[in-house]
Amino acid sequence: MRAAIIATGGHLDRQILRTLLTHGINGDIVSAITKRVIDEYGCVILSDHLKIPNLPVAVERLILEQSIHVIYIAQNPSIGPYYSVMNDMYFHHIQQFSIEVELPLLLRTIDKFDKPLQHMKNRHDEMQQKYDTIQLTNKAKRILIERGYSEEDAHQFIQKTAMDMRVSKKKLVSLIIENKIDI
DSSP: OEEEEEOOSSHHHHHHHHHHHHTTOEEEEESSOOHHHHHHOSEEEEETTOOOTTHHHHHHHHHHTTOSEEEEEESSSOOGGGGGGTTOTTEEEEEGGGHHHHHHHHHHHHHHHHHHHHHHHHHHHHHHHHHHHHHHHHHHHHHHHHTTOOHHHHHHHHHHHHHHHTOOHHHHHHHHHTTOSOO
16 A cells, blocks of 8 residues: 655654655655545545645545545644544544554555455445336336336336337336336
């Protein structure tokens, strides 16, 4: 895993980089959280030394979008503006005095569990799409049943019409629900 250290211009940047290098973890000091940083790095490391306006809002958005893991290093245990994302699995808080021990351990843990987590999220998304299609299909069947079809005829109509029109089943049932197809 590669880590992007958001530059504060102080000694903390070098301490974090030295800790990462000591433990064989790739890290780079970057000036800002950009699209390139999000695409290239597995996590971004911030500290309470940063004086960037609206940083908590941007960090919260990244976490809620599950774009990248955010590690927040603070001098004290208070996380202040990051309270709303404190328990999110993409937000991690480390106190500055424990960087040497906690940071490498945290990065290895993130690296170890991120791939299975992504797999589970992808699987969840697939299952959600299937569920949504089933819900829409059932709604379209109810519409067809109200117009005189039996359930079996409605099912066959949906399958046959989707094939004849060369559209997905989900697209066809959406057209039925929106009343954009002759029945």
